[in-house]
Amino acid sequence: MLLETLNVIAIIGGTGRAGRYLAQKALESGYSVRMLARNPDKATIKDDRLQVIAGDARNEQDIRSLLEGCHAVINTFGQPVKDTPLYSSVTHTVLTVMQEYGITRYIGVAGGSLNVQGDKKSFLNRIASTLFSILLSKMIADRKKELDLLMKSDIQWTLVRLPFVVEGLETSHIKENLRDIPGRNITNSDIAKFLVGQVNEMKYVKRTPCISN
Known part of the structure; x- marks a missing residue:
C-alpha cells in the first residue's frame, strides 16, 4: 500500500558511508532533494532539483533550514564509534x-x-548483538533511546536495520526480514535504493525491517 505521494525529500547524512548514493537515487526516482552537509564540497551531484545546505545535524537551526518545504526525511546520520553517541539527540531534534x-x-x-x-x-546474530552491547554499550543504549523516541511519536516512521555496509553498485535482490538480519553485508547503493523506495510505501511504517544482500 502506498502513502500519499511525497515529492521533496530532506536527507541527513547524504555524504556518509551508508547515505552516499541517497541523493542520486532520489533524483533518479523523480524527487526533489534538500541535503544537509557539513562539507558541501563532498556533494558533487549537479542537478537543479538538488539543494545542498551547509550545516550540522546537531544544530537545531540547521535542521529547521533543511526541513522547510520538505515532505519526508531520510536520516542516515553517522559517527565514528569512539565519539559520544548523538543519534537520539539528532533524531529528537528532527522529530x-x-x-x-x-x-x-x-x-x-x-x-x-x-x-x-x-x-x-x-544464534550467531544473537552472539553478535551481545558483543556489540558489551563493546559499544553507549552507542547501543543511545540507539535504543532513539527507537523509543520514534515509537512514542505520531509520525509515520520506519527504522531500517543494516548489516555491514560495503561499497558497491545496486544488486538484483535485497533481502528483507522483520525479525533477523538476513545476510552479512549490503552495498550502499542498495541501501539508497531501499530507503528511497520507502518514502511513499506503507509496508514498514512504524516497523524496523532488517535488510541485506
Missing part, C-alpha cells in the same frame, strides 16, 4: 521540527545489532 512543520514521513537507519521486541535472531 520536533517535523511536527512543527507538519512533515509526517521519517526513514532512518540503525545497525543490525539493535534488538527489537519480537526479534527471532539466529
Whole structure:
C-alpha cells in the first residue's frame, strides 16, 4: 500500500558511508532533494532539483533550514564509534521540527545489532548483538533511546536495520526480514535504493525491517 505521494525529500547524512548514493537515487526516482552537509564540497551531484545546505545535524537551526518545504526525511546520520553517541539527540531534534512543520514521513537507519521486541535472531546474530552491547554499550543504549523516541511519536516512521555496509553498485535482490538480519553485508547503493523506495510505501511504517544482500 502506498502513502500519499511525497515529492521533496530532506536527507541527513547524504555524504556518509551508508547515505552516499541517497541523493542520486532520489533524483533518479523523480524527487526533489534538500541535503544537509557539513562539507558541501563532498556533494558533487549537479542537478537543479538538488539543494545542498551547509550545516550540522546537531544544530537545531540547521535542521529547521533543511526541513522547510520538505515532505519526508531520510536520516542516515553517522559517527565514528569512539565519539559520544548523538543519534537520539539528532533524531529528537528532527522529530520536533517535523511536527512543527507538519512533515509526517521519517526513514532512518540503525545497525543490525539493535534488538527489537519480537526479534527471532539466529544464534550467531544473537552472539553478535551481545558483543556489540558489551563493546559499544553507549552507542547501543543511545540507539535504543532513539527507537523509543520514534515509537512514542505520531509520525509515520520506519527504522531500517543494516548489516555491514560495503561499497558497491545496486544488486538484483535485497533481502528483507522483520525479525533477523538476513545476510552479512549490503552495498550502499542498495541501501539508497531501499530507503528511497520507502518514502511513499506503507509496508514498514512504524516497523524496523532488517535488510541485506
